[in-house]
Structures are given as structure tokens and as C-alpha cells.
Amino acid sequence: MDIDNELLPAYARGCAVLGSGGGGSVSMMRAVAAQALEEHGPVRVVQPEELDPGALVMPCGSVGTSAVQVERIGGRGEPAYLREQVEKLHGSRVEALMPSEIGGANGCVAVAWAAYLGLPLVDADGMGRAFPRMDQTAMELHGISPTPAVLCDERGRTVVIDNVDGRWLERLARVALEAFGGQMASSEYVLRAAQVRASTVTGSITRAAGLGENLPTPLLTGKVATVEGGSILVEGLGADGGRLIRIEAQSEYLAVFEDGDLLAAVPDIIALLDTRSGDAVQVEQLRYGLRVGVVRLECDPVWRTPAGLRLGGPEAFGLSGLPGPSGRLPGLTAPGLSRPSGPLPGPSRPSGRLSGAPRPCGPEAEK
């Protein structure tokens, strides 16, 4: 499969759906990818087995907030700076790129960067969705070392982080991100082609392209009734009239409740699709009155393991004590739906891997 400008719109739409409401500005990075494909030609997508088993695969992406990303749209040199360092640190040539996260803007960033470098993309990614932290990856769960990790900006200013685990990578990278002005390019969890099948989420790129062409059937279709803190109420319309669901969100949509029942929860993917355009609506784009279909997609099975749930499940986002989907949730019954609760407790995340900016509330927010 090749990604060209004919496939890109569907692929980008699929990436936005897999972003689960987060993952940065897809429309901005789709434009970057479109220009890259126009100038450099299509990007080849390969299965890991098509590469030499020892070939170095470079996961990569952009880290920061979408508010910065739409302003600081990026240069063209970042992937070359990353590649140069990665090759030096690992002592062999990079033969393919892989999106660190398929969900959101980074799915498109990887296409642009592969086009710039003239390298193929491996049909895989680190998450199968979007997550706010750098260490929330399948590679982390499969024991691939995150380091040496390379961070850089458009000018080639570079930071190498080594001898740390995923947690510490996240901790140190946050500090670098601030110093870089809220946006940086990164490559971590570098691996060999022979490790890709067992240690990543494979099939991500074909999944995104397929999703963009065949959007999933929604759990409910309705109108955004309130957006308050991290709580969103959606009132059912048409066949779903009379239903009311609550969605909890941080950088991504995390859980969907109806009458105290849990309809969906992270690490599964929750997407809100604009009923007119079919495009995924990101957390920071939500506003009163939008007509949306609420969609749930299965996450990769690696996130269902105990270790996967610890790293990327509800408790990693401060949502504790959730039952399995459709189970009754004590203390969160219908009255809770009439008044949305405040933001969820949990670790404060000023910026995710590519998370949304803090959203202002009230009418001013709609500017």
C-alpha cells in the first residue's frame, strides 16, 4: 500500500478517530502531509516482514499541545535531525519510520516525515490510538527500552536522554518540552524490524485508512448539551431521543456513561463524529449544539492485559473503580447525570504527547 494524496483524506480521518478526541491538530498536520506528498511523492507502507530483520525502525512524532502546533507548524528538518542522532546512537541505518502514535496528528506527521526522508512507513505504531504520555506504548509493555531517546526542534537543537525507563523518560522529556517552547520532535523506543510484529500495535496504518473510509456505527447520535470542565453531556436525537449520556474527558475522551452504566472506557477508543462531515471532533473542538455520533472502538489487546491496563487503563487517568463495560457503577447513577461533575481527579497534565490546550469556558471559548 502507498499513501498518496488520494488516500490521505481518509487516512487522516481515520487517524482523528483513533485519536479518541486527542492527539493534536489533525487538520494542520494533514496539510503538512499533503504538501510533503505533493513534493516528494507517495509514501510506501510496508509490513515488518518486508524489511531486513536487523533493519532499524525509527518511531517518531511531534510532542506538545495543539495550540502551539497550529501556530508553530514545523519545519522540514526535524526527521533528518532525529535520524542522524538515532543512527549515531544505534550504529546502523534507519530503514523505515513508524508513527509513535497513530491517533491524531502524529499519524499524519509520520507520513510527512517519511516523505521528506524518502523512507517507507511500517504498518504499525506504538499505541493503536493516542495517549498523552510518551511511555504509554506497546513497546514499553514488551520490554523495549525507550532510550536512547532523541528530542529536537526545527533548528536541530537536540537532547539525548539515556539510561532511563519510560517513567523517567516522560519526566525528563516534559522539562525539555518546556525549554523547547511547548513543541518538539521525538524518537524513542527505537527497535529492529524483527521486533516490530511482537512489540508494537501492528496494522495501524491500514486500520486508520480503512476507518476513514468506513466510519463505525455510533452508540448514540445526539446533540452536545453541555461542556463543563472535563464532562460532556450528549442528548440523544432521532432514534436515540430521550437518552442522555455523559462523557468524561481530559486530553482524550476517557469514559462514556448512561444512567450509571459504563458504555465505554479507556483504553478503548471513544470518538465523537460530526454527523454532517463525518470528521472526528476533538475534545478542544467540542461546543454546545454540535451534532455528534458517539463511537466506541476496541483497543489493541495489549491494553487489556493487567500491565496494559495499569499503563493505559482508567486508573492511569484517575478513574478508579470502573466496572467492565455495561456494568452498573455504584455512586454514579442517574441523578449524577443531571448535573455534570467537575473535572476528574488525577494527575495534572499541562500538555500531552499532543494534547489539547486547556479549554476556556463560556462564550469566549467559541472564538
Added chain:
Amino acid sequence: MNIGVDVGPTNTDAAALDDAGAVLATVKVASVQGDPVAGVVAALTALGSAGATRIAVGLRGAATAVAERAGLCRVAALRIGGPSAQAVRPFFGWPADLREAVEAGAGIVDGELGPLPVSLSADLGSLGLIKRENATILDAALSRFALDTAERLALALPGAAVFVTRGDGTLLTSSPRLKPGDSHPRGWELPVSPQVAPGTDPSRGLTPAPQAFHLSASPAAKTRTGRLGYRPPVRIHGPYQEKGNGMRKS
């Protein structure tokens, strides 16, 4: 007495209201194709605008001009930005015919420009480099249209403060953009909302006619510009200008 005029593609409607907001009279006249001001004048004549102290005019000309690619100035776009502003070039993703009608050249520069009339993106758009840049290019493209319309309206409606309506129904008061020390008009702000700028979000494409065309003139503006020796008494505002003490159209 307040008068509101709305110029549509087929008809121009006008209503006169007393100071308490009660409707005194309404008229409907045929719009004049390609000449919105003629429709305004005809409606005001039919209504009898002698006692008017304020007149609000809603026009669609700017959005139509963009949709029809007619009467647009050609624009050279210079993006002032460094290495972090390179990944998408100006005009990328615009519909080919609109781009052909507008683009006179584009470049990304790192430097300063001399004293030229400038459309300032910071005054026009919200967050988002490409969206804001596209809105600014269209603003400049519409400058001749805006100037002509503003001058003709000012001539056609002497003696009254002219306000303009925004697409959301609110009114703008004049807010002179000339500051003491300026040697030239600083450009015309036009109601091209970043949401309608083409190419910014290819999934949506060009949304037609989302905003009315807005301009205003008031004695205050005349006095101020007159004192400073500037000619244009009419200001044209974009939708992201501060709201002023906007009066709501009922």
C-alpha cells in the same frame, strides 16, 4: 430614529425604529444586481430616512465576491517566520481558481518590511497560523471592493452615523484604526472570517456567504481623522474586532 437595512441577493429590506425600539415602518425593494449600495439608497428613499440618526447596513458583497472570484485584488503573501513556519507554504490547499484569481506570489521571509498599507493578521484571525494567514490574504484581496463601497455609502448617507451589522446580528461602532503618528492608513479590516478562508480545512471547503459585509462611519471618526488630517471617515471591521458597544438587531 434608527434604520436597519439588509441587502439580500433578491430584495433589500429596511426597517425604521423609534428610540424605544418600536417598529415605525418597513419596506422591501428589489436589490440591484452588482450594486448593493443602490439597493440601500432605494430602500432608504422608499422608507423616508430624513429623521434617521443611525443607519445599520448589512451587505453580502464580500462573501459573494470571494464565492464568485470576482473583483478581487491580486495579493502577494509574505509570511514572516523562521524555521518553525516552513511545513506548509502560503496558498497551499486553496481551490485552484481562487488561488489563480488572488495569488500574485508568495514567500516566507525573515525580516522587516517598509511603510506599506498592510493587512495585519493579528487584528483579523484567531489562533492558527494557516487559517489566519488565509483570512488576511482575502482581507487584502477585498480591499478595493471595501474602499469603493465605503466611499459610496459615505456619500450616499451624509449627515448620519452609519453603523454596520455583523453576521451575528450585532452592530459595530466605529473604532478608528489610525493612531497618532501613523503616516498612512493601516489597511482595511474586512469581514473574512478565518472559518471561511479556503484551504484551511479541506474537509469543509469554502463555506459560502457566512458573514455580512460590515463597515461604519460616525461623526466621531470623521472628527478624529479630520484632526489628524486623514481622509477616510469609514472603517471596515472584521468579525474579530472588539464588539464595541454593539446594539442588537431585534
